Amino acid sequence: MRILLVEDNLDLAHAVVQHLRRTGNAVDHEADGLSACRFLEHERYDLVLLDIGLPRMDGLSLLAELRRRGDATPVLMLTERSDIEDRISALDVGADDYIGKPFDFRELSARCRALTRRRQAQTSALVQIGPMTMDNAARRLRFHNRTIDLPNREYSLLEILVxxxxxxxxxxxxxxxxxxxxxEAGSNTVELYVARLRKKLPHDFLRIVTVRGTGYLAETTHGSGMAHD
Structure with missing residues (x-):
């Protein structure tokens, strides 16, 4: 998942960025609303984590501007736990969800996953493709009764392709x-992760095909469909 965090508390921002990166996400950070607003004119994300009390442009104004220009990126607002008016205002302006500070990182991760599933019309973190099951909450891959261990970045790559x-x-x-x-992502970095992932997947069921000059596609070798449990 590609996430933009807009938060002016640098200690909190650092902790959030480190946590989300450890769980396999690509996370960028902006510390003020105006810079984030300009940045989002030319960069696209799967999710924006947006604080309300920001310098130069507050979070509600930034959210209103995003929605005004047709940007439908899911937005999770970071609010003070006791400020119900901010929560109501955020939802009215177009926020998809909110979480009160201080928050548990596990809850933050769960809300992030829920918002991206909602956007993809998924109702569960479990994705079933024939005998293969992806548990995106636990970031665990199983094939028949065998668990396939994948580091976070390789799991994220599989999520993108599947x-x-x-x-x-x-x-x-x-x-x-x-x-x-x-x-830093060198010119051959994606190829390296694809090669690592290929070695670990059940070759007789799922394969990653290189489309020269374009990219990659994942396909099942037996035409199995995908379901969300």
């Missing part, structure tokens, strides 16, 4: 969704 099963995903899109702008 989310568009049978369709080509460009290398540029994969790079943008796997890595934050502040992270």
């Amino acid at each position: 989310g568009r099963l049978g369709q080509v995903v460009s290398k540029n899109e994969i790079t943008n969704r796997l890595f934050a702008l502040s992270e």
Whole structure:
């Protein structure tokens, strides 16, 4: 998942960024509303985590501007736990959800996953493709009764490809969704992760095909459909 955090408390921002990156997300950070507003004119994210009390442009004004220009990116507002008026205002302006500070990082991660599932019309974190099960909450892959261990970045790559099963995903899109702008991603980095992932997948069921000059696609070898439990 590619996430933009807009938060002016640098200690909190650092902790959130580190937590979300450890769980396999590509996370960028902006510390004021106006910079984030300008940044979002040319960058696209799966989710925006938006504080309300921001310098130069407050979070509610930024959210209103995003919705005014037709940006439907899911927004999770970060609010003070006791301020019910801010929560109501955020929902009225177009926020998809809110979480009160201080928050538990596990709850933050769960709300992030729920919002992206909602956008993809999924009702559960479990994705079933024939005998293969992806538990996106636990970030665990099982094939028949065997667990396949994947590091977070490889699991994220599998999520991207399986989310568009049978369709080509460009290398540029994969790079943008796997890595934050502040992270170094060389020209061969995506190829390296694809190669690692290929070695661990059940080759007789799911394969990753290279579409030369374009990107990659995941496909099942037996035409199995995908279901969400």
